[in-house]
Amino acid sequence: MANSRIKVPESARVGEAVEIRAMVMHPMENGYNVDTQGTTIPVHIITDFVCRYDGAEVIRVKLEPGLSANPFFSFYLKATKTGAVDFEWVDQDGTVTTAGATLRVG
Amino acid sequence: MNRRDALTAIGSGATLILLPLMSFAGDQDVTDAIKSVFGGKPMRNGRVTLELPKLAETGNSVPLTLSVKSPMSAHDRVLRACIFASRNPRPLIATMTFGPHAGSASFNTNIRLSGTQDVIGIAEMSDHSLWRTQVRVFVTVGACDALQTRY
Numbered sequence: 001m002a003n004s005r006i007k008v009p010e011s012a013r014v015g016e017a018v019e020i021r022a023m024v025m026h027p028m029e030n031g032y033n034v035d036t037q038g039t040t041i042p043v044h045i046i047t048d049f050v051c052r053y054d055g056a057e058v059i060r061v062k063l064e065p066g067l068s069a070n071p072f073f074s075f076y077l078k079a080t081k082t083g084a085v086d087f088e089w090v091d092q093d094g095t096v097t098t099a100g101a102t103l104r105v106g
Numbered sequence: 107m108n109r110r111d112a113l114t115a116i117g118s119g120a121t122l123i124l125l126p127l128m129s130f131a132g133d134q135d136v137t138d139a140i141k142s143v144f145g146g147k148p149m150r151n152g153r154v155t156l157e158l159p160k161l162a163e164t165g166n167s168v169p170l171t172l173s174v175k176s177p178m179s180a181h182d183r184v185l186r187a188c189i190f191a192s193r194n195p196r197p198l199i200a201t202m203t204f205g206p207h208a209g210s211a212s213f214n215t216n217i218r219l220s221g222t223q224d225v226i227g228i229a230e231m232s233d234h235s236l237w238r239t240q241v242r243v244f245v246t247v248g249a250c251d252a253l254q255t256r257y
Contacts (some may be wrong), residue, residue, distance in 0.1 A: 017209025030218065032195070032250045057205030059213070066191060066199035068216035076209030078178075090165040 006087055008101035012079035020051065022059070023072040024089045024097055030065035046071060049063040053103070054083045079105045120175060139197040140228065143188055144236060149228065153237040154187070156227045158216050160242075165219040165249035174211035174229045174237070178204070184211040185230045193223035218249035 007021040019060045024046065031043040045065050051058040058077050077085065089097040157171040174184045189199040199217050211229070219225070223247050228238045 053207050056207050058207040060203040062197050062201040066218050074214040078207055078209040
């Protein structure tokens with residue numbers, strides 16, 4: 001469904017807090033826009049975003065229509081060991097978008 | 107009726123006429139929204155920092171940085187943080203839950219604002235204490251204004 005962009009640094013030192021950026025293409029319709037026929041476009045949003053690393057969650061966001069279209073997040077991850085950083089966005093219809101990268105630590 | 111009474115009457119009359127025009131959420135709605143999330147527990151000012159532009163030309167995308175002063179150790183950390191907008195039709199904007207691998211309690215995103223209003227950031231610590239901050243943002247064109255052209 002959606003197109004996503006993530007930015008994870010290639011390598012980090014142990015214990016370093018690295019910045020992670022994640023964005024997904026999504027209209028995040030807030031229910032207040034009208035189409036060319038004048039009818040209201042219903043709410044259509046991503047409801048949940050999760051970033052996982054080394055078997056545990058880094059951050060979990062509960063999204064509301066008050067977030068901009070193409071929701072972008074940047075946050076910090078504490079590097080412990082080399083592993084996969086996985087991203088997951090869940091749409092209100094249950095559509096799941098995933099992305100992932102590997103962080104090399106050491 | 108003297109001059110002062112007459113002016114007061116005119117003033118209150120104007121307020122009554124203007125009230126139905128304010129269809130967006132008022133400050134009472136944001137109080138209710140905060141209460142429904144945090145259950146009316148006492149809050150203290152401080153520890154949370156919100157960075158927003160003082161003036162936003164469009165309310166469709168306003169960059170926001172929320173950071174909380176916390177060591178983020180196993181025993182002293184931020185559990186979750188919420189962003190509220192005092193006059194948005196839906197005051198709650200986002201809830202962030204920080205997991206065990208969060209490097210720092212700092213978070214950046216873009217939000218929608220319906221007009222000039224206060225943005226409120228509230229953080230819940232691992233000892234369940236609540237901290238809040240409030241920032242005023244001036245918005246030229248709100249996100250809920252129906253624009254014919256979308257950009």
